[in-house]
Amino acid sequence: MDPRILEIDGVSQLKTGFLYLLISVVVALVGVAAGLLSFFASLSFYPAAGLGSLVGAVAVFVAALVAAVAISLYALFSKIRGGMRILSQVDGGFKICYTGTTLMIVGLLVVVLGLVVGLAAIAAGWASLHMAGPPFGMLSGLITIFIVALIGGVIYFVGEILTFIIGAFKLNGRYNNSLYMVAGILYIIDIALIIAGISGIxxxxxxxxxYIALRDTLDKLRSPTPS
Structure with missing residues (x-):
């Protein structure tokens, strides 16, 4: 395939991926707002229906959260991962970013596996507790969840750095758009803010x-005389 067409496809997938990430945030915020509004509104008009209102609000929030997580996972592991894979065929420097998406997948799988094993151990410990046995199973389950979640979280975190921070600087180096560099710097600062508990903004x-920078890059790549 023509490298130029391949590059356009890669940048296009990245742009779509970041768009979906933004949509997932909007969905989550709408879910939170709708849940809170429905809860407080129902309490105002029907104070006796507090429990039902709470259940409804929680249902709205959970549905929005599940939708947001599903959209973000699709964005990360289909579009952004796919875009980095394609760009790595055009520029070998993006291979490390593609590796980052792989580490993110591995990290999530490790966390899920740890949760499954840990919950199974907790369930076994709970059963032994009812049989007047020592609750070692529950304790070992909690320890397993903590350790494996920590390991998986670290792996995911490293992958996130390679994908987003290194990816932003790699994109800036190739396409010379300062917005990529600014985004990379913001990602770095946000990591430091994790300690303060206000990370994410x-x-x-x-x-x-x-997204803005990728859209601009895509327009330039598609133009007859790219700059």
């Missing part, structure tokens, strides 16, 4: 800048 801004 700058990453969202970074995603917006990445």
């Amino acid at each position: 700058l990453t969202l801004v970074g995603h917006i800048l990445m």
